[in-house]
Amino acid sequence: MASTACRNGIVQKGNSKSSSFKSRPHPSPSLGSAIRRSSSASYAGNDGVPGRVRVAVRLRPRNAEETVADADFADCVELQTELKRLKLRKNNWDSDTYEFDEVFTESASQKRVYEVVAKPVVESVLDGYNGTVMAYGQTGTGKTFTLGRLGDEDTSSRGIMVRSMEDILADVSLESDSVSVSYLQLYMETIQDLLDPANDNISIVEDPKTGDVSLPGATLVQIRDQQSFTELLRWGEAHRVAANTKLNTESSRSHAILMIHVKRSVVGREEDLSSEINHASHLIKPSKPLVRKSKLVVVDLAGSERIHKSGSEGHMLEEAKSINLSLSALGKCINALAENSAHVPLRDSKLTRLLRDSFGGTARTSLIVTIGPSPRHRGETASTILFGQRAMKVENMLKIKEEFDYKSLSRRLEIQLDKLIVENERQQKAFDDEVERIHLEAQNRISEVERNFADALEKEKLKCQMEYMESVKKLEERCC
Numbered sequence: 458m459a460s461t462a463c464r465n466g467i468v469q470k471g472n473s474k475s476s477s478f479k480s481r482p483h484p485s486p487s488l489g490s491a492i493r494r495s496s497s498a499s500y501a502g503n504d505g506v507p508g509r510v511r512v513a514v515r516l517r518p519r520n521a522e523e524t525v526a527d528a529d530f531a532d533c534v535e536l537q538t539e540l541k542r543l544k545l546r547k548n549n550w551d552s553d554t555y556e557f558d559e560v561f562t563e564s565a566s567q568k569r570v571y572e573v574v575a576k577p578v579v580e581s582v583l584d585g586y587n588g589t590v591m592a593y594g595q596t597g598t599g600k601t602f603t604l605g606r607l608g609d610e611d612t613s614s615r616g617i618m619v620r621s622m623e624d625i626l627a628d629v630s631l632e633s634d635s636v637s638v639s640y641l642q643l644y645m646e647t648i649q650d651l652l653d654p655a656n657d658n659i660s661i662v663e664d665p666k667t668g669d670v671s672l673p674g675a676t677l678v679q680i681r682d683q684q685s686f687t688e689l690l691r692w693g694e695a696h697r698v699a700a701n702t703k704l705n706t707e708s709s710r711s712h713a714i715l716m717i718h719v720k721r722s723v724v725g726r727e728e729d730l731s732s733e734i735n736h737a738s739h740l741i742k743p744s745k746p747l748v749r750k751s752k753l754v755v756v757d758l759a760g761s762e763r764i765h766k767s768g769s770e771g772h773m774l775e776e777a778k779s780i781n782l783s784l785s786a787l788g789k790c791i792n793a794l795a796e797n798s799a800h801v802p803l804r805d806s807k808l809t810r811l812l813r814d815s816f817g818g819t820a821r822t823s824l825i826v827t828i829g830p831s832p833r834h835r836g837e838t839a840s841t842i843l844f845g846q847r848a849m850k851v852e853n854m855l856k857i858k859e860e861f862d863y864k865s866l867s868r869r870l871e872i873q874l875d876k877l878i879v880e881n882e883r884q885q886k887a888f889d890d891e892v893e894r895i896h897l898e899a900q901n902r903i904s905e906v907e908r909n910f911a912d913a914l915e916k917e918k919l920k921c922q923m924e925y926m927e928s929v930k931k932l933e934e935r936c937c
């Protein structure tokens with residue numbers, strides 16, 4: 458029986474008796490635990506929500522070459538899906554056991570992988586948090602298969618990128634929200650725009666105050682429907698493949714980074730705004746307009762094989778070194794974060810500068826580590842597993858980024874002002890009409906009074922004339 462060792466405090470090796478397995482606490486039931494809240498509930502200020510990096514492992518089925526070459530050998534791994542454990546065989550009688558947030562066998566569907574690994578991240582992006590989904594593993598183990606499959610011929614094979622956008626577009630309102638995308642590759646420490654390949658030296662800008670990372674030089678395409686997004690991915694992927702073909706390699710030598718920016722309008726509470734608009738008008742009390750900006754970063758890392766194994770020389774060696782440099786810088790950062798070290802060497806490579814928010818930052822992060830079954834690649838598989846194990850120890854502090862939307866407030870105040878002007882004009886017209894009506898009525902009354910007076914005068918005049926005539930007549934009679 459093999460001796461017992463402990464890795465990262467959660468792994469036992471030997472004959473893998475369950476009784477000796479130290480289980481890691483599961484703070485939540487699924488990978489990328491749900492923090493999805495209603496929009497109103499998520500208006501909670503800027504308090505961070507703690508969230509550990511979630512890690513799943515996915516085993517690729519044997520390929521044609523392995524089916525022949527490894528015919529007489531057992532796979533180097535065995536998965537215990539119920540227990541979310543993976544056993545890595547050292548030899549016929551000895552194995553190491555590792556526990557993950559989820560383990561996917563070779564028959565796991567793309568839909569299930571998406572729902573467990575990426576959907577919770579997409580949901581928190583829709584709630585205003587940043588999110589990262591990343592695939593790490595040796596060349597040919599299924600990173601691109603998991604993330605980048607378009608599913609043209611078989612829709613069930615759609616990968617995480619396509620499914621994420623489907624869920625995002627189904628949730629946002631294109632009238633008030635916006636979704637835009639950039640697609641990049643990081644190759645030999647230079648960032649190239651996969652949507653505009655001539656643009657091949659994009660710089661990373663870090664906000665010293667917030668630590669936010671942005672790539673202002675990258676093409677940003679507004680997405681309004683799923684089809685245009687799929688076309689964009691196809692276009693970007695073609696450039697990535699072309700670059701690899703030029704280098705005479707079928708495997709991806711670059712890290713591909715898809716960034717989906719989501720900008721949503723949210724309405725805050727009315728009283729919060731009162732002080733800001735008091736001067737505007739006591740009549741206008743619009744609710745507080747806010748924009749919530751978040752981004753989903755999907756990272757398809759280059760193959761993680763070691764230099765000696767890739768047998769590289771010349772340019773290929775330099776390239777392998779560069780891939781190694783960025784992946785080992787990422788590994789070092791993860792180690793430092795896992796050990797709560799005071800110094801995290803984020804600046805050691807462009808990859809770690811780009812992903813500074815994804816590990817130990819304010820984003821919700823899911824990592825999928827892909828492995829192959831071949832015992833010939835046991836060493837690579839072991840190092841991939843250890844990478845995943847360490848990443849599981851990294852704690853992020855998720856934060857919502859809300860900004861006061863001055864543009865939207867000004868738009869809304871303009872609309873309200875227009876309404877007030879129209880109302881004022883309506884009231885002025887009603888007033889003028891009323892004055893006109895009263896004036897007419899008064900004139901009619903005066904005319905009527907004048908008429909009545911003239912009638913009465915005429916009557917009085919006639920009466921006087923009659924009386925006069927009567928008096929004259931009486932006088933004449935007396936005189937005669």
Ligand SMILES: Nc1ncnc2c1ncn2[C@@H]1O[C@H](COP(=O)(O)OP(=O)(O)OP(=O)(O)O)[C@@H](O)[C@H]1O
Nearest residue numbers: 517518595596597598599600601602708709759760
């Ligand atoms: N889960 C899976 N089920 C069936 N086929 C798979 C699976 N994962 C990978 N494959 C197949 O294995 C091959 C290699 O996969 P893929 O290109 O995704 O690997 P990769 O890790 O992205 O490699 P690289 O690092 O070289 O880009 C492809 O032909 C892919 O279709």
